[in-house]
Amino acid sequence: MARQIYLVNAMIVDANGTFNIPDGYPKKFDSKNYSGDAEITQRRAEGGFSEAWAAMCKVDTRQIQTVTLETVDGFQLDRKTTGGFAPDPEPNE
Numbered sequence: 001m002a003r004q005i006y007l008v009n010a011m012i013v014d015a016n017g018t019f020n021i022p023d024g025y026p027k028k029f030d031s032k033n034y035s036g037d038a039e040i041t042q043r044r045a046e047g048g049f050s051e052a053w054a055a056m057c058k059v060d061t062r063q064i065q066t067v068t069l070e071t072v073d074g075f076q077l078d079r080k081t082t083g084g085f086a087p088d089p090e091p092n093e
Helices: 038-056
Strands: 005-013 027-030 064-071 076-083
Touching (some): 027 038
16 A cells, blocks of 8 residues: 555644744654554544644634644645634725
């Protein structure tokens, strides 16, 4: 079976508006480390994605929190986001 690599990325905009990538991210899950088994690798990556999302759901002070699961070639398998920026005000004329 072909080698597969998955990436779990986490991004945060904190209460002060500062963009951060938490320590340890992106996390790489490589089938080379799981005896070449792509299915096990994908399950581990999905677990890592779920763990990141669970940790984010426990913090309410951040403006935006996003976690993504994607293949190494950029195909996004899953994405979860909470929060967002307020829309820009309409200009007064």
